[in-house]
Structure formats: C-alpha cells, structure tokens
Amino acid sequence: xxxxxxxxxxxxxxxxxxxxxxxxxxxxxxxxxxxxxxxxxxxxxxxxxxxxxxxxxxxxxxxxxxxxxxxxxxxxxxxxxxxxxxxxxxxxxxxxxxxxxxxxxxxxxxxxxxxxxxxxxxxxxxxxxxxxxxxxxxxxxxxxxxxxxxxxxxxxxxxxxxxxxxxxxxxxxxxxxxxxxxxxxxxxxxxxxxxxxx
Numbered sequence: 001x002x003x004x005x006x007x008x009x010x011x012x013x014x015x016x017x018x019x020x021x022x023x024x025x026x027x028x029x030x031x032x033x034x035x036x037x038x039x040x041x042x043x044x045x046x047x048x049x050x051x052x053x054x055x056x057x058x059x060x061x062x063x064x065x066x067x068x069x070x071x072x073x074x075x076x077x078x079x080x081x082x083x084x085x086x087x088x089x090x091x092x093x094x095x096x097x098x099x100x101x102x103x104x105x106x107x108x109x110x111x112x113x114x115x116x117x118x119x120x121x122x123x124x125x126x127x128x129x130x131x132x133x134x135x136x137x138x139x140x141x142x143x144x145x146x147x148x149x150x151x152x153x154x155x156x157x158x159x160x161x162x163x164x165x166x167x168x169x170x171x172x173x174x175x176x177x178x179x180x181x182x183x184x185x186x187x188x189x190x191x192x193x194x195x196x197x198x
Contacts, residue, residue, distance in 0.1 A: 019048070021082070022044070022048075022078050022081070022082060023044040023048070024044075025078075025081045025082045025084075025085045026043050026044035026047055026077075026078065026081040027040050027041055027043065027044050028081075028085050028091065029043075029081040029084055029085055029091075029094075029098075029102065030043035030044075030102055032091035032092070032094050033094050033098055033099045033102035033103070034094075034099055034102070034103075035102060035103075043102070043105065046105065046106065046109045047074050047077045047078050047081075047105075047109070048074075048078075049109075049113065050070060050073070050074040050077075050109050050112050050113055050116075051071065051074040051075065051078065053070070053112070053113055053116045053117065054067050054068075054069075054070040054071035054073075054074060054112070054116060055067075055071060056116075057070075057116050058071060066115060066116065067116070070112040070115070070116055073108065073112060074109075074112070077105065084098070152190065152193055152194055152197065156184070156186075156194065157194060157197055157198075159184070160180060160184060160194045160195075160198060161198060163175065163180065163183050163184070164180065164198050167179065167183075175195075175198075176195075177191045177192050177195040178191070180194060180195055
C-alpha cells in the first residue's frame with residue numbers, strides 16, 4: 001500500500017512540475033509576442049483547457065477523430081512554447097509569424113472548445129432487415145393460448161348492470177363492450193368479461 005501511495009505521489013509531483021513549467025513557458029512566449037498583463041496569463045489556461053477537453057472527448061469514446069485533432073493542436077501549442085523558450089528563439093525579437101500565431105490562438109481555442117463541447121456523435125443507423133426470399137412463405141401465426149377469464153367482483157358486475165340498463169333506456173340498444181369499457185374505465189379484456197355476464 002505504501003509503495004502504491006509513493007508511486008501515486010511521485011506521478012502527481014511530476015505532473016505538477018511539468019504543468020507549472022509548461023504554464024510558465026506559454027506565459028513567457030505570449031508575453032514576448034506582445035500579449036501583456038492578464039492576457040499573457042490567459043494563454044496557458046486556454047491551451048491547458050483545450051488539452052483537457054480533447055482528452056475528455058478521447059476518454060468518452062465518442063468522435064475520437066475530433067478529440068485527436070484538437071489534442072494534437074493544443075499539444076503542438078504547448079510543446080512549441082516549451083521549445084521556443086529553450087533558447088532557440090530570441091524572446092526580445094519575436095518574428096512576425098509567431099506574433100500572428102499567438103494573436104490568432106484565442107479564436108482557434110474557442111473553435112476547438114466549442115466543437116468539442118457541443119458536437120454529439122451521429123446516432124448509429126438501425127440495421128436494415130433482410131428482405132425475405134421469394135420462395136420463403138410467411139410463417140402462420142401460432143394461435144394464442146386461451147387466457148382464463150379475469151375475476152370480476154360482484155359489485156363491479158352490479159354497477160355495470162346499472163350502466164347497461166341506463167344505456168338501454170336512453171338509446172334503446174344494449175351497451176357494447178367498448179362503451180362499457182369507457183364508462184367503467186377498465187381494460188378491454190375486463191370489459192369483455194363483464195359484458196359476457198350481463
């Protein structure tokens with residue numbers, strides 16, 4: 001157990017160090033490219049959030065192509081900042097193309113985040129049943145087993161008789177099972193059973 005905790009702690013410490021260094025590199029590059037103040041601090045947050053959103057999409061198993069696309073874009077931005085600030089780039093004289101990339105990043109991140117958050121995978125198409133062969137005859141439906149008549153309480157039959165008598169007095173014809181069912185508010189099978197006893 002202690003070895004497991006030590007391994008988790010080491011991984012966590014390593015993740016925090018890597019995140020802090022990457023965060024600082026992204027901030028330094030954004031600042032050198034003309035994004036000062038709070039804007040320079042927003043860039044690392046934007047890149048890391050896009051990485052997290054893409055990773056979440058990959059872990060969900062839905063639309064993996066979109067998840068991989070935006071994961072690679074965010075990882076390229078993060079890795080590019082790490083490499084650029086390693087002394088390969090003069091931060092006092094950032095080239096125009098890099099200033100353009102840094103200035104355009106918010107729109108790219110917004111597009112990626114929106115697409116990852118608001119697109120859902122297309123529903124799977126329902127399988128199309130195979131057409132029956134010409135020589136194949138349809139199977140005859142098996143007769144349903146005769147169900148026993150439902151038990152009908154005597155009070156319900158007495159009430160149904162009153163309704164039937166009232167219907168006959170008003171219309172001059174016996175009450176049909178559908179009208180009886182509607183007046184009693186019972187299922188059709190129970191209405192049939194009651195009608196057979198009237």
